[in-house]
Amino acid sequence: SQQGEEDPQALSIQEGENATMNCSYKTSINNLQWYRQNSGRGLVHLILIRSNEREKHSGRLRVTLDTSKKSSSLLITASRAADTASYFCATDDRGSTLGRLYFGRGTQLTVWP
Amino acid sequence: SQTIHQWPATLVQPVGSPLSLECTVEGTSNPNLYWYRQAAGRGLQLLFYSVGIGQISSEVPQNLSASRPQDRQFILSSKKLLLSDSGFYLCAWSPPGGSFVHVEKLFFGSGTQLSVL
Numbered sequence: 001s002q003q004g005e006e007d008p009q010a011l012s013i014q015e016g017e018n019a020t021m022n023c024s025y026k027t028s029i030n031n032l033q034w035y036r037q038n039s040g041r042g043l044v045h046l047i048l049i050r051s052n053e054r055e056k057h058s059g060r061l062r063v064t065l066d067t068s069k070k071s072s073s074l075l076i077t078a079s080r081a082a083d084t085a086s087y088f089c090a091t092d093d094r095g096s097t098l099g100r101l102y103f104g105r106g107t108q109l110t111v112w113p
Numbered sequence: 114s115q116t117i118h119q120w121p122a123t124l125v126q127p128v129g130s131p132l133s134l135e136c137t138v139e140g141t142s143n144p145n146l147y148w149y150r151q152a153a154g155r156g157l158q159l160l161f162y163s164v165g166i167g168q169i170s171s172e173v174p175q176n177l178s179a180s181r182p183q184d185r186q187f188i189l190s191s192k193k194l195l196l197s198d199s200g201f202y203l204c205a206w207s208p209p210g211g212s213f214v215h216v217e218k219l220f221f222g223s224g225t226q227l228s229v230l
Contacts, residue, residue, distance in 0.1 A: 042221030101216050105156040
């Protein structure tokens with residue numbers, strides 16, 4: 001399937017450190033997105049990177065995309081305890097005409113104060 | 114601005130009982146609507162999506178069904194719940210564009226935690 005896979009499954013760091021999460025996917029895409037989910041809540045869109053982009057920034061977030069390796073990374077700089085959440089990558093499918101997103105299993109990030 | 118409402122937040126149901134989860138979107142017309150399920154510690158599984166009233170596409174065969182009786186209303190149902198239907202159900206919407214638009218952003222509801230006992 002097209003479903004992305006995040007790595008690592010869990011990440012535990014101290015406040016102020018940087019957090020890096022990776023995502024791999026299987027087929028050609030138009031865009032890749034990252035979402036955040038606080039425990040027991042819905043997902044919130046963080047950032048989108050298109051297939052013709054290699055890097056994108058939004059505040060403390062930095063996303064890279066390597067379409068040749070079918071992989072992406074999300075970097076959160078200077079992490080805070082409030083960044084504790086699960087982070088998911090989501091991809092579409094360039095070969096499909098249907099508006100669907102495929103999500104990975106997520107990375108659980110814990111930031112200790 | 115657009116908002117999405119999903120209820121109830123928590124539901125405990127016995128095996129074999131019916132289910133009805135409702136989701137409504139405000140502030141937009143003809144949105145694409147989605148139902149996802151998230152099992153504990155797992156990713157999101159797309160269950161149903163709809164690009165218009167009465168147009169429902171199912172991703173996986175299951176004990177569930179979906180309906181879209183109004184433009185901004187999406188309902189997830191079951192006639193008889195199974196233990197395996199337990200999970201966290203999320204409704205989401207994306208800006209209109211029908212089937213031939215690549216989704217660039219999903220807006221999620223707050224979810225329903227369903228426990229089937």
